[in-house]
Structure formats: C-alpha cells, structure tokens
Amino acid sequence: MKAIVVYLSTSGNTKIMAEAIASGIESKHVDAKAVSFYDVKTEDLNEADAIAVGSSTFYYRMLQPMEKFMDETLASTNPKGKLGAAFGSYGWSGEAPILIAEKMREMGMTVIDPVLRILHKPTDKDVQECKRLGVDIAEKMKQRSKASQPQGTPS
Numbered sequence: 001m002k003a004i005v006v007y008l009s010t011s012g013n014t015k016i017m018a019e020a021i022a023s024g025i026e027s028k029h030v031d032a033k034a035v036s037f038y039d040v041k042t043e044d045l046n047e048a049d050a051i052a053v054g055s056s057t058f059y060y061r062m063l064q065p066m067e068k069f070m071d072e073t074l075a076s077t078n079p080k081g082k083l084g085a086a087f088g089s090y091g092w093s094g095e096a097p098i099l100i101a102e103k104m105r106e107m108g109m110t111v112i113d114p115v116l117r118i119l120h121k122p123t124d125k126d127v128q129e130c131k132r133l134g135v136d137i138a139e140k141m142k143q144r145s146k147a148s149q150p151q152g153t154p155s
C-alpha cells in the first residue's frame with residue numbers, strides 16, 4: 001500500500017501541511033511521501049492507493065498549475081476508486097481544498113470529508129491536525145485493503 005501527498009505552495013505553508021500529513025501516514029507504517037507538484041511522476045500516481053493533494057488559495061481558487069495538474073496529469077492516470085484527501089493553507093476565503101475535493105469526486109475518487117484548511121502558517125497544533133489527517137488516511141487505506149481481500153485470505 002502506498003500513499004502520495006502532492007502539494008503546491010508559494011511560501012511553504014502548504015508544504016508544511018503536506019510533510020506533516022505524510023509523516024502521519026508513515027506513523028501507521030504505510031509507505032508515504034510528500035512530493036512537490038513540480039517533481040511528481042506519473043508512475044508515483046499510478047502506484048498510489050491514496051492521493052492527497054494540497055494547494056494554497058490564490059484569487060479564490062487553487063493555484064493555476066495545480067488546476068492543470070488535476071485536470072490533465074491526475075485525470076490521465078484514471079484515479080477512479082482511489083482514496084483522496086484535499087488540504088491547503090489560506091488567508092481569508094480558502095476555496096482551494098474544496099475545489100480540489102470536488103475535482104477528485106468528479107474523477108470517481110472517495111474523498112475524506114472534511115477537507116483540511118489551515119490559516120496562514122501552520123502552528124504546532126495545526127501540524128498535529130495534519131498528522132491526524134495522515135493517520136486517518138492510513139487507517140482508511142487499511143480498511144479498504146482488508147475489505148477488498150477475498151474471504152479467507154489471511155491478513
């Protein structure tokens with residue numbers, strides 16, 4: 001089982017969230033990595049059972065390159081049925097994670113509700129909240145993997 005946390009962050013706030021989410025996933029012994037949108041490879045997306053996507057909000061939407069990534073790169077990997085999570089830092093309106101979750105649902109992904117939004121730079125308490133989302137992702141991945149095993153298969 002593998003999870004990937006893809007983020008786009010202008011001043012590092014959403015990046016802090018991404019790294020905390022990945023560390024929360026790993027704390028449950030599930031393979032996870034936080035990857036900048038610029039470095040993500042299609043094979044990483046293909047291999048992932050869960051995909052978390054984060055962008056800060058700019059001009060009431062997600063950052064433009066992330067929108068392109070969702071519509072073109074992620075959509076082309078056919079993520080239907082995969083687990084998704086959306087997150088991002090924001091300043092006042094915070095639409096980006098909601099819009100990311102919407103796109104994930106349109107692609108047939110199962111998205112963890114609610115999305116995680118943090119105002120400005122994450123505090124220590126916010127980082128703990130991001131880690132908790134990571135734990136939640138890992139636990140849901142385990143449940144889904146168990147549910148998809150044929151009956152009688154030792155776990």
Ligand SMILES: Cc1cc2nc3c(=O)[nH]c(=O)nc-3n(C[C@H](O)[C@H](O)[C@H](O)COP(=O)(O)O)c2cc1C
Nearest residue numbers: 009010011012013014056058059060091092093094
């Ligand atoms: C030019 C500009 C436009 C912004 N537009 C919005 C916005 O529409 N809504 C919002 O909630 N925050 C907005 N913000 C605030 C950012 O989302 C916020 O600073 C966030 O913490 C940046 O996170 P990052 O470092 O991960 O990119 C804007 C910031 C800038 C500089």
